[in-house]
Amino acid sequence: MTDALTLHSPTALLDALCTCINEDIHPLSARAVAAGSKLFGAAILRKSDLSVVYADTNQERGSPLWHGETWTLKQFFEIPADQRPPVTDCLFLTTHEPCSLCLSAILWSGFDNFIYMYTYEETHYVFECHGDLDIFNDVFNVREAETARQASLDGTLAQIRPQYKLRSSRLVALSFAELLAAITDKKTQSEYLTKVEQIKRSYGRLSEAYRRNMGVE
Numbered sequence: 328m329t330d331a332l333t334l335h336s337p338t339a340l341l342d343a344l345c346t347c348i349n350e351d352i353h354p355l356s357a358r359a360v361a362a363g364s365k366l367f368g369a370a371i372l373r374k375s376d377l378s379v380v381y382a383d384t385n386q387e388r389g390s391p392l393w394h395g396e397t398w399t400l401k402q403f404f405e406i407p408a409d410q411r412p413p414v415t416d417c418l419f420l421t422t423h424e425p426c427s428l429c430l431s432a433i434l435w436s437g438f439d440n441f442i443y444m445y446t447y448e449e450t451h452y453v454f455e456c457h458g459d460l461d462i463f464n465d466v467f468n469v470r471e472a473e474t475a476r477q478a479s480l481d482g483t484l485a486q487i488r489p490q491y492k493l494r495s496s497r498l499v500a501l502s503f504a505e506l507l508a509a510i511t512d513k514k515t516q517s518e519y520l521t522k523v524e525q526i527k528r529s530y531g532r533l534s535e536a537y538r539r540n541m542g543v544e
C-alpha cells in the first residue's frame with residue numbers, strides 16, 4: 328500500500344477513485360438497488376496506474392453474504408489467474424468502510440489495503456444501516472472497556488467504532504477524509520471536497536430509493 332501512496336498523490340488517488348465510483352460502481356448500484364439490493368459497492372484497481380480491474384455492487388437479494396465487497400472479491404477470483412493481476416498489486420476500493428465479514432474477506436483474499444469513502448458512523452447514522460456497528464458491538468464487544476469509558480467521557484458516537492489496526496504490516500486502511508486532509512493546497516482541497524460531496528449526494532438519492540423500495544419510512 329505504501330508503494331501506491333508513494334507512487335500517487337492524494338489528488339491522483341481521489342481522481343481515480345471518484346471516477347471509478349461515478350462511472351463503474353454507482354451505475355451498477357443504482358440498478359441493484361432498483362432490484363432490491365443494498366447500495367454498497369466496491370472495486371479493485373491496479374496500484375501501478377490506478378486502472379480499474381473489476382467493479383461491482385451488493386447482491387444481497389441473491390444471498391445475504393454478497394455484500395459489495397464479498398461479491399466483488401468472488402467475481403474477481405472468477406477471472407482466470409493468468410488474466411488478473413496479483414492482489415498484492417491491487418488497491419481495494421469500497422464505498423463504505425467494510426463490515427466485519429468484508430474486512431476479513433479482504434484480508435483473507437490477500438489484499439494489504441482498502442480505501443473507503445463512508446465511515447461506519449455514516450453508514451450507521453446517515454444510511455441507518457445498523458448491521459456493521461451492531462455486530463461489532465454485540466459480538467466483538469467493542470463498546471466494552473476503554474471505548475465505552477471514552478464514549479461516556481466525551482459523549483461522542485465515534486468512540487463505539489471497532490479499533491482495528493488502520494496501519495500495520497498486514498493492512499493499510501485509508502479513508503477519503505484522510506486523502507482529502509493530505510491535500511496541502513487549500514484551494515485544491517476545497518475542489519476535491521466538493522467533488523466528494525457531489526458523489527455523496529448521489530448516494531443520498533440512492534439511499535432514498537432503497538428505503539422506498541424496501542418500504543422503510
Ligand SMILES: [Zn+2]
Pocket residue numbers: 394395396425426427428429430
Ligand atoms: Zn460487508
